[in-house]
Structures are given as structure tokens and as C-alpha cells.
Amino acid sequence: MQEQQQQAELDILRSLVSSSSSSSSLRGTSYIEARYIARSFSEVNFANGRMERVRMVESAGCGIRVLVDGCWGFSSTASISKADLKESLRQAISVARVLGKSKKNKVKGLAESKMARGRFAAKSRGDLAEIDIEQKVRVAKEAEAAARKHGGMIKTASVTYRDILDHKMIANSDGAEVEIFDSKPEFNVVVVAREGTQSVTASEGIGVTGGWDDLFRKSHLEYAQIAAEKAAKLLKAKYAKGEKTTIILDPGMVGLLCHEAIGHTVEADFVLSGSVVKDKIGQKVASELVTLADSGKSDISENAAGTIGVDDEGVEAGRTVIIDNGILKSFLHNRESAFLFGTASTGNARAFTYSDEPLIRMRNTYIEPRADTLDEMIKETKHGYLVKGARNGQADANGEFMFGAQEAHLIENGEIEELMRGASISGNAFDVLQSIDMVGNKFEYDIGTGYCGKYQPAKVDGGGPHVRCTAIIGGMQ
Structure with missing residues (x-):
């Protein structure tokens, strides 16, 4: 029965987009896109022995986007009846026509792209739909209690579990017709250790595309233990000294650098706004040891949190090499920007909910491993730091960045x-990439918890091997 209903919903979308060539009311409409999402979201949070939040939210609806006389129009509806969808389509066309009366910079065209067709489903071990809310509450409660019981210096702990289950259907007038099943859970433990006036916060977590067993390859109690041990050790640690020196970045720090300081500068909408890489295609921007890519697939390692099979314009989300052996090769595109640059879409058009319009967004962004x-790396470092545990940071369109790190291990004479x-750590991202002289052989994705926040949320991931480079480490004197 459920499969019949899903087929009926897809038939309605197919009928809607095919109407672009058969109705006089659609005059001037060159493209129609319909994107239906039914989402199940759950969240559990325990803090300091108390349940702070339990949420289960079901939502569904359809976003309709049209291109009319060079202007986009968008409308969305929570109803999928034929009548309501037709009304939403009419509203989207009206929006586009209103914009067309005053907008000067109109859409020049959409790059021809091979439209995806068929069914796409995230690989999953342990179907989240089979895990009831009581079990999600139990693991959060147990992990939070275990973190607080670790030792006398641990004063507070917070544990959060979230998951998103999506059933998505996309159809457009250029031939896309896909059905997508996606599953993205995450789990995070945050611990505060305090002694006297000194306090320190540490965290340990994971976010994946996959199921319950993919998320908990390590026990929930192990995540709690790691976070608590980290906080207790950091409380006794000295502050790092600020200097420009040799830095070994762990996979999480590499992922943060790839995403925040490099990835955003090569998103084509930012390139068109004047990012630092605007005129650098074909130029050397990194060490020849650096190959940096963004992929819809979970390359090299499984279950990356930003994994998608198809983007929200119906283009298959493959792998894009941004930097190849140090040479800048590609920006990240949707179909509109790809047309302007005379290239193909890279499958980077993404929308978070049915009521959001697709934007150019990253998926899984990483540096490929090498042989070291x-x-x-440690033995060949006379003086420097091994930096671990990515925190949030900031970067600008010029690649200037500053990122927090949970741990910095001082290295002297190879030990x-x-x-x-x-x-x-801070610096210019491209200067840091140019300075890389060693790239590790073990790969990991490690920024899958949380969301990227470019105008709307998006699940992304990033990582790589350890890399050795030169950067500024900041701390207290």
C-alpha cells in the first residue's frame, strides 16, 4: 500500500512538470522543478542528570521552482493534492513574472545536464525507523550519566542525539525523475571539567549517513568516556604559546580547513561575488601533495554525513576534484552557475527542506591520503604541535581563517x-596548503556533527589524513 501511495505521489509530480509544454497559462516558462520531502526528525538531550528536550517532528510538503523569462519563481505547499500543487505552481510563476519587471541580472541559462532517474537510498546498518524513541532516550541518558561519573573534576555533561529520515521525490521538466531515501543520525557528548576558577570544555561525537549501527560503531558509553577523559586532562594542561610554527593537523582539523577556508571560496556563487580564487583556475594554489575534492559519495571511508546520491536539481552528485596535485581545477556549481562558466553542473545544488530553494552547497570535502x-611526521618535526579536535571557527572570502582546537600536543625534537x-590556528588557507610537506596515509571524516549554515542548514562532512604544514598557533602567553 505504501509503495502504491509513493508511486501515486511521483505520478502527480511528473504530471505537474510535464504541463510546461501544454498550457497557455505557462507562457514563457522554460523550466519547472517539483521537489517533495517527507521528513521525520527526532532529538533527545540530557544535561546534568535531567532530560532537557525530547522532540519528534513529522513534516511533508512540496517546493516548486520555475524559470520564467530569465527569473526564478518559488513557492511551496504542505499539501500534495493536484489542486494545491497547481495553485503553488501558479504562485511560483507569478513571483517570477513580478521579479521579471524589475530584475536586471537575469538567468542566462541552465547548463545541460544528464538528469538522474530511478531510486537512490543511503546505505544503512540498523534502520532508524525501527529504533523507538525510548531507545534513543536510553542511550543519551546512560552516556550523560557515565560522563558525569568519570571523576570529581567533571562538573557538567550534556548529551544530544538527533536524526533526520527523509523520503524525497524530485521531478523536473528536463527529465529528472528520482526517489530518494536518506538517513542521517548524530550523537555528541559535551563535558565541562572545573577546578577552582579554572574550567575546560571537551566534546566527542559523530554524525553519519547511515543507520543506528553505523552511528554506534563505538559504544555510546565510549564516547562519554573519551569526552570526560579529554576534559580532565585538558584541565591540568598549560596554555599553548602563540607562534608561527610547524603544525600537524588531525583529520577533523583538515576537514574544517577544507570546508570553511577552501570549500566556501570555490562555491561558484561566492566566486561570482569576487572570492580570492576567482581567476585562479589552472594555477598552483597548494603543495603538489594536495588533492582536494568534494563528493556526493562517501569516498575512501564509509558513512560520511554529507553523502547525497542526487542534488536538488536532479543531477547525480558525483566527485569533483577542486585541487589536483596542487593545481586549482574546478569550482562547485549548480546548473545556473555552470552555464555562466561554460562547464557542467557538479551536483552541488542543495535545499534543506521542501520550503527552501536550492543553493550551491558542499557535500563531503576532503584531502586525499598519501604515503606518510x-x-x-612527529619524528621529523624539530619543534611544533599536533593539533586535534576541531571546534567552530571562521573564514572569509580571501581564505583568511581562525579555528579553535580542543588539544595541542607540543612536539620537541621528534617527540x-x-x-x-x-x-x-590561523592564517591564509592557501598559504597553509602551499606549506604542506607531509600527508598521512590514514583517512577519516570527522566534522559530521552539526550543520553548515550558509543561509539555510545543510548536513556536510569533511576530513582527510593527518597533514603537516606551517600556520600560526594562538594561545596565551
Whole structure:
């Protein structure tokens, strides 16, 4: 019965977009796109022995986007009846026509793209739909209690579990006709250790595309233990000293650098606004050891949180090499920007909900591994730091960045001497990429918790191997 209903919904979308060539009321409409999403969202949060939040939200609706005389029009509706969809289509066309009366910079065209067709489903071990809310509450409660019981210095703990289950259908007048099933859970433990006037916060978490068993490859109690141990050790650590020096970045820090400081500069909408890489295609922007890519697939390692099979314009979301052996090769495109640059869409058009319009967004952004080992990097470092545990940071259109790190391990004469805290790294991302002289052989995605916030949320991921580079480490004197 459910399969019959889903087929009926897809038939309605197909009928809607095919009307572009058969109705006089659609005069001037060159493109119609209909995107239906039925979403199940759940969230559990425990903090300091109390349940702070339990939410289960079901939503469904359809976003309709049209291109009329060079202007986009968009409308959405929570109803999928034929009548309401036709009314939403009429509203989208009206919006486009109103914009067309005053808008000067109109859409020049959409790049021809091979439209995806068929069914796409996230690989999953342990169907989230089979996990009831009581089990999600139990693991959060147990992990939070375990973190607080770790030791006397641990004063507070918070554990959050979230998941998003999407059933999506996309049809457009250029031939896309896809059905997508997606599953993205995440789990995060945050612990505060305090002694006297000193306090430190540490976290450990994971976000994936997959199921319950993909998320909990490590026990929920192990995440709690790691976070608590990290906080207790950092409380006793000295503050890092500010200097420009050799830095070894762990996979999480590499992922944050790839996403925030490089990835946003190569999103074509930002390029058109004047980002630092605007005229650098074909130029050397990084060490020849650096190959940096953005992929809809979970390359190299499984279950990356930003994994998508098809973007929200119906284009298959493949792998785009941004930097190839140090040379800038590609920007990230939707169909509109690809037309302007005379290239193909890279499958980076994404919308968070049915009521959002697609934007150019990253998926999984990473540096490919090479042959070095972490031990070799440490042994060949006379003075520097091993920096671990990415925190939030900021970067601008010129690639200037500053990122927080949970841990900084001082390296002297090829050996790790001591743990430092309060560290940040900063610099120009492309200068840092140029300075890379060693790239590790073990790969990991490690920024899958949380969301990217470019105008609307998006689940993304990033990572890589350890890399050795030169950057500024900040701390307290």
C-alpha cells in the first residue's frame, strides 16, 4: 500500500512538470522543478542528570521552482493534492513574472545536464525507523550519566542525539525523475571539567549517513568516556604559546580547513561575488601533495554525513576534484552557475527542506591520503604541535581563517612532550596548503556533527589524513 501511495505521489509530480509544454497559462516558462520531502526528525538531550528536550517532528510538503523569462519563481505547499500543487505552481510563476519587471541580472541559462532517474537510498546498518524513541532516550541518558561519573573534576555533561529520515521525490521538466531515501543520525557528548576558577570544555561525537549501527560503531558509553577523559586532562594542561610554527593537523582539523577556508571560496556563487580564487583556475594554489575534492559519495571511508546520491536539481552528485596535485581545477556549481562558466553542473545544488530553494552547497570535502605515517611526521618535526579536535571557527572570502582546537600536543625534537590547551590556528588557507610537506596515509571524516549554515542548514562532512604544514598557533602567553 505504501509503495502504491509513493508511486501515486511521483505520478502527480511528473504530471505537474510535464504541463510546461501544454498550457497557455505557462507562457514563457522554460523550466519547472517539483521537489517533495517527507521528513521525520527526532532529538533527545540530557544535561546534568535531567532530560532537557525530547522532540519528534513529522513534516511533508512540496517546493516548486520555475524559470520564467530569465527569473526564478518559488513557492511551496504542505499539501500534495493536484489542486494545491497547481495553485503553488501558479504562485511560483507569478513571483517570477513580478521579479521579471524589475530584475536586471537575469538567468542566462541552465547548463545541460544528464538528469538522474530511478531510486537512490543511503546505505544503512540498523534502520532508524525501527529504533523507538525510548531507545534513543536510553542511550543519551546512560552516556550523560557515565560522563558525569568519570571523576570529581567533571562538573557538567550534556548529551544530544538527533536524526533526520527523509523520503524525497524530485521531478523536473528536463527529465529528472528520482526517489530518494536518506538517513542521517548524530550523537555528541559535551563535558565541562572545573577546578577552582579554572574550567575546560571537551566534546566527542559523530554524525553519519547511515543507520543506528553505523552511528554506534563505538559504544555510546565510549564516547562519554573519551569526552570526560579529554576534559580532565585538558584541565591540568598549560596554555599553548602563540607562534608561527610547524603544525600537524588531525583529520577533523583538515576537514574544517577544507570546508570553511577552501570549500566556501570555490562555491561558484561566492566566486561570482569576487572570492580570492576567482581567476585562479589552472594555477598552483597548494603543495603538489594536495588533492582536494568534494563528493556526493562517501569516498575512501564509509558513512560520511554529507553523502547525497542526487542534488536538488536532479543531477547525480558525483566527485569533483577542486585541487589536483596542487593545481586549482574546478569550482562547485549548480546548473545556473555552470552555464555562466561554460562547464557542467557538479551536483552541488542543495535545499534543506521542501520550503527552501536550492543553493550551491558542499557535500563531503576532503584531502586525499598519501604515503606518510603520523609517527614519521612527529619524528621529523624539530619543534611544533599536533593539533586535534576541531571546534567552530571562521573564514572569509580571501581564505583568511581562525579555528579553535580542543588539544595541542607540543612536539620537541621528534617527540610529543606535553598536552596544551586553549589553542587556535590561523592564517591564509592557501598559504597553509602551499606549506604542506607531509600527508598521512590514514583517512577519516570527522566534522559530521552539526550543520553548515550558509543561509539555510545543510548536513556536510569533511576530513582527510593527518597533514603537516606551517600556520600560526594562538594561545596565551
